[in-house]
Amino acid sequence: MSVTLVTALYDIGRENEGDGRPFEEYLSWFAETLKVKSPMVVFVDKSLEDFVKENRKNLQTKIITQSLEEVPYYHLNDDIQKILDDKTFKNKIGAPSRVECKMSLYNVIIYSKFPWVKKVIEDNPFNTEYFMWMDAGLSRFFQPHSVDVNQIYPSESAQETLLDNKDSVLIQASMSCYPDIVNAEVCTEKYFWDARTWIMAGLWGGGAKILNKFCDMIDDVLQEKMIRNGIINNEQNAMAYLYKNNDDMFVVFENYSHMHRQYEIISELSK
Numbered sequence: 498m499s500v501t502l503v504t505a506l507y508d509i510g511r512e513n514e515g516d517g518r519p520f521e522e523y524l525s526w527f528a529e530t531l532k533v534k535s536p537m538v539v540f541v542d543k544s545l546e547d548f549v550k551e552n553r554k555n556l557q558t559k560i561i562t563q564s565l566e567e568v569p570y571y572h573l574n575d576d577i578q579k580i581l582d583d584k585t586f587k588n589k590i591g592a593p594s595r596v597e598c599k600m601s602l603y604n605v606i607i608y609s610k611f612p613w614v615k616k617v618i619e620d621n622p623f624n625t626e627y628f629m630w631m632d633a634g635l636s637r638f639f640q641p642h643s644v645d646v647n648q649i650y651p652s653e654s655a656q657e658t659l660l661d662n663k664d665s666v667l668i669q670a671s672m673s674c675y676p677d678i679v680n681a682e683v684c685t686e687k688y689f690w691d692a693r694t695w696i697m698a699g700l701w702g703g704g705a706k707i708l709n710k711f712c713d714m715i716d717d718v719l720q721e722k723m724i725r726n727g728i729i730n731n732e733q734n735a736m737a738y739l740y741k742n743n744d745d746m747f748v749v750f751e752n753y754s755h756m757h758r759q760y761e762i763i764s765e766l767s768k
Contacts, residue, residue, distance in 0.1 A: 501629075503537070507606055516595075530631060536625060538622065540613055546560055576724055618708060627663070627703065665704075670749050694734060718738060
């Protein structure tokens with residue numbers, strides 16, 4: 498039993514129009530992420546196809562080239578931009594200087610993770626039962642001894658864990674940052690205006706059936722609960738809302754380290 502990793506990278510002009518992060522920095526992280534030894538499906542613009550081939554070398558890889566306009570949620574770009582330009586939204590949203598509150602294309606990309614995963618599940622080019630999304634820049638969180646890119650990922654013992662939880666979505670939660678929302682019994686749509694994120698969206702996955710359901714639920718949150726109501730926020734926010742209201746769907750790696758970006762799920766899946 499093996500796992501298919503899904504990832505993607507697009508240059509949306511974040512350095513000049515977003516938060517100043519240069520694309521070259523993402524390329525350096527992406528190069529390391531691409532070294533992870535697992536079957537991988539990579540969505541990129543045609544201009545990055547050779548970059549992926551060079552860094553994946555002989556690893557099992559399927560490259561799917563899509564222009565930015567072909568990205569799954571690109572058709573929502575104008576609707577999202579209208580929300581970002583709205584004065585009511587700007588005055589109400591938490592921390593309006595965040596990149597997701599300034600760049601419609603950023604939201605297009607981060608939410609396209611979910612239909613990308615659905616497409617890979619449908620095509621299943623490597624005939625696996627399990628699938629995991631991995632952010633292109635996730636390697637910047639590879640702590641020493643947490644991921645050895647020379648070893649098979651996830652490890653055999655971790656794959657057994659996946660097998661035992663095939664009907665659950667594996668996510669990670671940062672439990673120490675915002676105890677009022679982390680420990681709340683419910684999560685209402687009021688949270689869509691909140692800037693405090695505690696579910697980590699860089700690495701998540703599970704079995705095909707439950708992930709298809711999860712991705713469809715994210716789509717409902719994005720289009721029906723957010724955009725239809727003049728709201729946009731990041732995918733971590735949407736994932737937290739779903740987890741709080743459907744906790745039976747999830748297996749959660751709980752991070753109590755006070756390090757919001759420490760991905761214990763990486764270490765757990767690499768033992």
